[in-house]
Amino acid sequence: MTRKAIGKQLNYLKRDLAAIDGKLNQEKALNVHQAERLETIRKIYEQQKYMYDNHTHSVEDRIVSVSQPFVRPIVRGKAGKPVEFGMKLDISVTDGWTRLEYRSFDAYNEATKLQEMIENLHKREGHYPSRVLADKIYRNRENLSYCKERGIRLSGPALGRPKKGEDRNKAQDYRDECERVEVERKFSLGKRKCGMGLVTAKLEETAAHVVALSILLLNLRKIQCAFLQFWDWLLGFLQSREKLRVVQ
Numbered sequence: 001m002t003r004k005a006i007g008k009q010l011n012y013l014k015r016d017l018a019a020i021d022g023k024l025n026q027e028k029a030l031n032v033h034q035a036e037r038l039e040t041i042r043k044i045y046e047q048q049k050y051m052y053d054n055h056t057h058s059v060e061d062r063i064v065s066v067s068q069p070f071v072r073p074i075v076r077g078k079a080g081k082p083v084e085f086g087m088k089l090d091i092s093v094t095d096g097w098t099r100l101e102y103r104s105f106d107a108y109n110e111a112t113k114l115q116e117m118i119e120n121l122h123k124r125e126g127h128y129p130s131r132v133l134a135d136k137i138y139r140n141r142e143n144l145s146y147c148k149e150r151g152i153r154l155s156g157p158a159l160g161r162p163k164k165g166e167d168r169n170k171a172q173d174y175r176d177e178c179e180r181v182e183v184e185r186k187f188s189l190g191k192r193k194c195g196m197g198l199v200t201a202k203l204e205e206t207a208a209h210v211v212a213l214s215i216l217l218l219n220l221r222k223i224q225c226a227f228l229q230f231w232d233w234l235l236g237f238l239q240s241r242e243k244l245r246v247v248q
Helices: 002-025 032-053 110-125 141-149 170-193 204-247
Strands: 073-078 081-085 088-094 097-104
Touching: 002 032, 088 110, 088 170, 097 110, 097 204, 110 141, 170 204
Parallel strands: none
Antiparallel strands: 073 081, 088 097
16 A cells, blocks of 8 residues: 555656646746755655665665755664664764764765774874774774784774683773773763754754864863863862961
């Protein structure tokens, strides 16, 4: 029943697009926004027709929103949310400071961006990091080889099954994981307090700016925390001086 309804809707859309083309052939003009919206609708029709004809539910660069054609479905496999829609980010945290390394609305493989992020840090700092604490998805042969050549320790166990008699430093692995969780905390804080959890911007450029401002706000919160700590110490120091003066 659902397939029959989809087939009818595709035929209605095909009919309407043909009617619009007839109007355009009569020298009816569209403004830029209307032309872009029409092109998006044509692309959606082509994708839906392909999936209908081939009895599939997936197609490359699938458009899920007419008003936001740049948004793509991203399969995450989470309980209750197997598919998410929105921007995918790679961030790095160095000495508590957060940096937006890469962003995209497409479902890309994060592991392919690790070497680029390390090279960007090398350009900024003039040296490679001594260690990189990354999620296990980043631990592939290419990244491990890349880090080994540059004297970088990539956290986590070796690929494959553990070797017989291998002595892993579990305490070091635990410390690395505790430090790596700082990245997850930044994501959580950004979503709860810095506006990253609900980006309502309609344009791709505007959405990118909102996310960049959320990262900026994360760093401003760090500055605020450091200032409040210094102010608390200063007040305590002045109060101790005042007590000392009274006693004297």
